[in-house]
Amino acid sequence: MTASMTAPPIEQVAPNIQTRVKAGDLAAAQNGLLGTGAVLLIGTCAFGMTRGGDEQSRFYFSYLTAYVAVLGIGLGSLLFMMIQHITRSGWSVVVRRVAENTAGTLPWMLLLFLPIVFGHSRLFEWAVPERAEEFHGKAAFLNPTFFFIRVGIYFAVWIGLATFFRRSSLAQDHSGDPAITLRMARVAAPGILLFALSVTFAAFDWIMTLNPHWFSTIFGLTYFSGSYMAFFAFTILLCQWLGRSGYLRDAINVEHYHDLGKLMFVFLVFWTYTNFSQYMLIWYANLPDETQWFAVRREHGGWGAVGTLLIVGHFFVPFAFLMSRHIKRNPLTLAAGAIFLLVIHWIDMQYLVLPNFHPEHAGEAAAHARIAEGNALFGPFTDNLGEWLHGLQWTDFTCVLGMLSLIAGATVLNVRRHNLLPTRDPRLAESLAFLNQ
16 A cells, blocks of 8 residues: 555666766766866955955946856746646656756855845945935835845745755655655745745846836846746756766656757747837837936947847847757757857846946046947947957956856755655656657
């Protein structure tokens, strides 16, 4: 009676699949990623936080850009888990543990939020005491105390949900109790609602209020759509690397990669839809408080070229490239598309964050950076592109590379500690036999 009420062990379902990383294996990659991330972030923070004036402020904007870009990967993994449970999906069981291990890095992201705590008055105009009167009408929401209370609420929701689903899944590896699957499906429903609200308001707080005079009710959705796409890109690359290392090769096959590729494709299209919807409604209303956000990005810092680059690189190019079934079923081309979209996601976060940095000598710096109009190839576009590239700082690169390395290393650490896939999930056999029609 007891045996009939539990899921069979993986030795009965798929005896040839290795369920654990061998002792000591992948340790070099884990330590290399963690070490690289720590060195880059500690070195960059030590340099940037001890500078003065514009240099220190610019560091904090670099850090925030990297932070919201990498955080989206962990948040995407959390949502992916909950969606699979609430829909009772079978195909994704072998991929779900990878997402659980990625979501397990969210406590690391809480720790990495500390530099933003220290530099919040450099990032947010409303947090500067001397300018408090300017934002008196919004002071009930835009004040440091309530801001940090909300930060605590967001991370309590994210870490709480990630811990519940991960621990429940790991517990099922030992018990094989199908009731755990039903329990996770029930919790996923309110969990998705809490996730949607928390991510939306976090995007408002950490990105939109960089310009406290501007607002967009769809802004949280535009951030989520790009982040979820980045999660699929990261997961594809991580699963392929594990396969090349000798793990999950027989569990995550071309059929699963095909579906991951399709989901990555879907959300690059959804990103386009949400961003176009935001732009169209603001353009149509033509209200000064709303249009000034786009005006700044069109007229200053070369961001007009970046906007064009995002239209082409975040939609047209990957849309045409990933549309083919053969591209998504080929490991090399799918990996190329995933790497490209991760880079584009980072540029998208730059477009949201960096134009809000206003150095004291911005006009003078722009004059030196700008190529004489009409002399550049393709005219204003390459002129603006050169201005944007000239405005990038080395901290932009070290922050994102350091943070991505640290989170990738923490994910590998989680992978090495536990089973590589949910070994006694009731739908494991269905997932292993999955076939695209």
